[in-house]
Amino acid sequence: MESKAFKMKLLPGFKEEYKKRHDEIWPELSRLLSERGIYDYSIFLDEETLTLFAVQKLKDNAEVENLSQESVLRKWWDYMADIMETNPDNSPVEKSLEQVFYMK
Template sequence: MQRVCFLLKVRKDRLEEYRLRHEKVWAEMQEALTAAGWHNYSLFLREDGLLVGYLETEDYDRARELMDTAEVNTRWQEYMADCFEREEGDVPHGAAHPLAEVFHLA
């Protein structure tokens, strides 16, 4: 099982909206994540907008590939796009490059 951690940046003026939207994550989005192999998925948000994501999966590249082709994910990314700081042309999950794991206590 791969453990994956990534960082993104939520706009400071959109922090509350980001939280509110995640109180009501669409059921079909949750189903797509599960079907793609995303397990134990969590998001942590700091007050300055730093977002830390964590998930476990058998194959992260495959799990992302499956989400990239899921129509509901396209709609979700469009819905969430205004919440993120990003470079021109970036999509939020596309900018989520995994961090290197340097220690794990089992």
């Protein structure tokens, strides 16, 4: 099992909308992530900076390399683009985080 952590940025005034959209995550997107080996996925918000911190656990056989090519994920990015910082293709601006501590 591997963990992946990264941060993204929410635009001001969209905390409730971001939460609402994730509370109503599309079943086909959730299914895709699960099928690709992503589970136990959490996103936390630092309200002072509007930084979103995401943590995903990946199964040993996870296939996430080409996930960005999946149409449902690209549609999700388009759907979320109006409330967070994005790249020109509407993917979220993402910065990987290095794990510096783990307690089992």
